[in-house]
Amino acid sequence: MNAVLQPQRVIPEWQVALTSAFTRPADLLTFLQLPPELPSLKLAQLRDFPLRVPRGFAERMEKGNPDDPLFRQIWPSTDEEQVRIDFVDDAVGDLKKLKPGGLIHKYHGRALVIATGACAINCRYCFRRHFPYGETRASRNRWRALLDELQADATIDEVILSGGDPLSLADDKLAELAEGLDAIAHLKRLRIHSRQPIVLPQRVDGPLLEWLTATRLQTVMVIHANHAKELDGEVAAAMARLKQAGIPLLNQSVLLRGVNDSLDALKALSERLFECGVLPYYLHLLDRVQGAAHYEVDDADGKALLQQLTGHLPGYLVPRLVREVAGRPSKTWIHW
Ligand SMILES: *Cc1c(COP(=O)(O)O)cnc(C)c1O
Numbered sequence: 001m002n003a004v005l006q007p008q009r010v011i012p013e014w015q016v017a018l019t020s021a022f023t024r025p026a027d028l029l030t031f032l033q034l035p036p037e038l039p040s041l042k043l044a045q046l047r048d049f050p051l052r053v054p055r056g057f058a059e060r061m062e063k064g065n066p067d068d069p070l071f072r073q074i075w076p077s078t079d080e081e082q083v084r085i086d087f088v089d090d091a092v093g094d095l096k097k098l099k100p101g102g103l104i105h106k107y108h109g110r111a112l113v114i115a116t117g118a119c120a121i122n123c124r125y126c127f128r129r130h131f132p133y134g135e136t137r138a139s140r141n142r143w144r145a146l147l148d149e150l151q152a153d154a155t156i157d158e159v160i161l162s163g164g165d166p167l168s169l170a171d172d173k174l175a176e177l178a179e180g181l182d183a184i185a186h187l188k189r190l191r192i193h194s195r196q197p198i199v200l201p202q203r204v205d206g207p208l209l210e211w212l213t214a215t216r217l218q219t220v221m222v223i224h225a226n227h228a229k230e231l232d233g234e235v236a237a238a239m240a241r242l243k244q245a246g247i248p249l250l251n252q253s254v255l256l257r258g259v260n261d262s263l264d265a266l267k268a269l270s271e272r273l274f275e276c277g278v279l280p281y282y283l284h285l286l287d288r289v290q291g292a293a294h295y296e297v298d299d300a301d302g303k304a305l306l307q308q309l310t311g312h313l314p315g316y317l318v319p320r321l322v323r324e325v326a327g328r329p330s331k332t333w334i335h336w
C-alpha cells in the first residue's frame with residue numbers, strides 16, 4: 001500500500017446538493033406525483049433557461065398539487081409561449097448600463113455587481129431570464145476591472161453583490177472579492193442579494209460566514225422568498241446562523257399571480273419571515289419580461305392587497321410595494 005496522502009479539496013455540501021437538482025420536467029412530475037401530461041415547454045424551448053429546482057426546495061411542495069405556490073414559481077408552463085409586445089427582454093434597461101467589470105450603477109451611492117449569471121434555481125418570472133450573462137459576467141479575472149471602476153467613483157459607498165445569484169460562486173472567489181472591496185476606502189457597506197439561503201439553506205455554511213464576517217464593511221443580506229412555505233425548518237436554521245453572525249436580514253418578494261396574490265399569503269409570508277428573524281423590504285410588481293405575463297397582478301389589485309395588509313399587520317411587517325422603471329433614480333414606490 002503506497003497510497004499518497006494528498007490534501008483533497010473538500011466539495012462543500014451545498015455544491016453536492018446542487019448536483020441532484022431537478023432539471024428535467026418529467027423527473028419533477030414523477031417526484032411530485034403529478035400527471036406526466038401536465039403541459040410544459042419542450043426541452044428544446046428550455047435550452048436558454050432550463051428547469052432547475054434543488055431537491056430540498058421541491059420537497060417543500062405539496063405532492064399532487066399543480067397549483068402549489070412553490071411549484072408555480074418554477075414550472076415552465078406553456079403559458080410562457082404567450083407573446084406580448086409590452087413584455088420585453090431587457091425590462092429594466094440594465095444592459096445599457098452594464099460596465100465591463102459587471103457593474104450596474106443606476107442609483108446614487110450604491111452600485112450593483114453582476115457577480116455571476118448562475119442560480120441554484122430558475123424562477124420563471126425572473127427579469128434576468130434573457131440576460132446574456134456569458135458576455136457580461138464578472139469572472140475572477142474581471143474583478144480587477146470591477147475594483148478599478150469602484151475605486152474611481154468615490155460617490156459609491158455601498159456595493160451590492162447580485163446576479164444571477166452571487167452565492168453560486170465558490171467562497172474562495174467571494175472572499176477574494178470581499179477583500180478587494182474592503183481595501184477601497186470610500187466603501188461602507190456590502191450587501192448580498194441572494195435566493196440561496198431559501199432554496200439551498202446548506203449554502204449558509206462556515207466558509208461563507210467566515211468571509212462575510214471578516215470584512216470591515218457593514219454587511220446586510222437581502223434574501224428572496226415569495227411564500228411562507230418556502231421557509232421551512234432548515235431555512236429558519238440558516239437564518240439563525242446569519243443572525244448569529246450579526247448580519248441584518250431583509251427579504252424581497254415579487255407579487256405573483258397564483259403564488260402570493262392574496263391577503264392570507266402575504267400576511268403569512270411576513271409573519272413567517274419575522275419568525276425567522278427577517279424583515280420584509282420590497283414587494284416588487286412584476287418586471288414585464290417576455291414569457292412571464294401569466295404571473296402579472298394588476299396594479300390596482302396590488303395596491304388593494306397592500307392596503308388590506310396594512311390593516312392587518314404592524315407597519316414593520318408591511319413591505320414597500322415597488323416597481324422598477326427604467327431610467328428612474330430609484331425603485332418607484334407605488335402608493336395606494
Ligand atoms: C434595485 C437596485 C438597487 C438597490 O436599490 P435599493 O433601493 O437600494 O434596494 C441598486 N442598483 C440597481 C441597479 C438596482 O436594480
Ligand code: SF4
Nearest residue numbers: 119122123126164195
Ligand atoms: S434566483 Fe433570483 S436571479 Fe435567479 S432565477 Fe430566481 S429570481 Fe432570477
